[in-house]
Amino acid sequence: MAVLKTKEFYTLLRNDQVSKKEKYRIAKAKIARLLFGFNDRRGLLLKLIIYTMLVSIGFVYLYPVLYMFITSMQSLEDLLDSAVKWIPSTFYTENYSRAYSVMNIKDSLSGSLLIATVPTIFQVAVASIVGFGFARYNFRFKKLFFALMIFSFIVPPQILMMPTYRLFSTFELTGSLNAFIVPAALGQGLNSTIFILIFYQFFKQTPQSLYEAAEVDGANQFTCFFRIAVPMAVPAFIIAFLFSFVWYWNETYLTSLYLTSRSNDLTTILLQLQQFEQTYEAMYPVTENSPNRINEGIKMAGTIISILPLLLIYFFLQRYFVESVDRTGIAGE
Known part of the structure; x- marks a missing residue:
């Protein structure tokens, strides 16, 4: 039976020449189609389930951020008032002004951007070259090197921290940005194996005929890489840069291990957040009945400030981020 439009459906129900049994059957079919859908159209019940799940999942993710923001906007009186x-x-806004001064935003933000951006550029560049080499060429011990690369990712990084720290100390890399740049430039940055595999998969899908045609026209290997491979792997470059940037930004243990081992002025927002309470108490000494005592609102203001740069980056690059994740087929951590 053809699907009746709403106007035709009500006209049919008011038609006295149609039996009640036939009207009941048509109404039942109409309601079934409305609730469960038909052909490729989703029914109202399925849409309700999907939207309920999306709202529930969204609430789970957004609740901590909403809680932090609302708490950061509350004064001490609001925090003590159970009705609020x-x-x-x-x-x-006093919580934000105090958190801003305590976290030394100017220096810590520049330090975070420096640590997140410079090693990321080296890591993405090297990972793309290594991935291109694995995908494009066959050489001796290729499978062995590939297996060693996978094995280096499987080994828990906590096991390698102390030997790596001893090695960096020997070469005087600790206490400076070189502790992150040198490993990234050698293909051993944060989760470099993942990015190499992403580029390997992208370059593996590129038709070999394109490279062969370019070589016939006189193109060398560098030309093939920059003129053919790189333009076709733009989504891989975007997702590798974004994930690498976020991972370097959020890294606190290695940052504190390598940078604070020696006297160094370089700091990050997350390092300042770790030392937030001690720094606050030093800047705002607490006396008896003093209003300077740290509270939950000030702590949440500092936390909001620490995640705000990443939220702004994701807000402006959301379209590229989603498209790249969809095309590379990976999920974030």
Whole structure:
């Protein structure tokens, strides 16, 4: 039976020449199609389930951020008042001004951007070259090198931290940005294996006939890489850069291990967040009945400041981020 439009359906129900049994059958079929759908159209029930799941999952992800933001906007009186839950009584920004001064945002933000950007550029460049080499060429011990690369990713990084620290100390890499640049330039940055595999998969899918045609026209290997491989792997470059940037930005243990082992002025936002309470107490000494005592609102303001740069980056690059993840077929950690 053809699908009746809404107007035709009501006209049919008001038609006295149609029996009640036939009207009931048509109404039942109409309601079934509305609830469960037909052909490729989703029914109302399926849409309700999907939207309920999306809202629930979204709430689980957004609740911590909403809680941090609302708490950061509450004064000490609101925090102590049990009646104030989600809506602060006043628009209180003093928490952010104090957190801004405690975290030394100017120096820590520049340090975070430096540590996240420079090693990421080296890591993406080297990973693309290594991935291109594995995908394009056959050479002796290729499978062995590939297996060793996978094995280096399987080994827990905690096992290698102390030997790596001893090695970096020997070459005087600790206490400077070189502790991150040199490993990234040698293909041993944070999770470099993942990026090599991404580029390997992309370059493996490139038709060999394109390289052969370019070589017939006189192109060398560098030309093939920069004129053929790189333009076709733009999504891989985007996703590798974004993930590498986020991982370097969020890395705190290695940053504190390599940078704070020697006297160094280079710091990051997350290192300042780790030392937030001690720095706050040093800048705002606490006396008896002092209003300077640290509270949950000030801590949450510092946390919001620490994640704000990444939120802004994702907001402006969301379209490229989603498209690249979809084309590379990987999931974030």
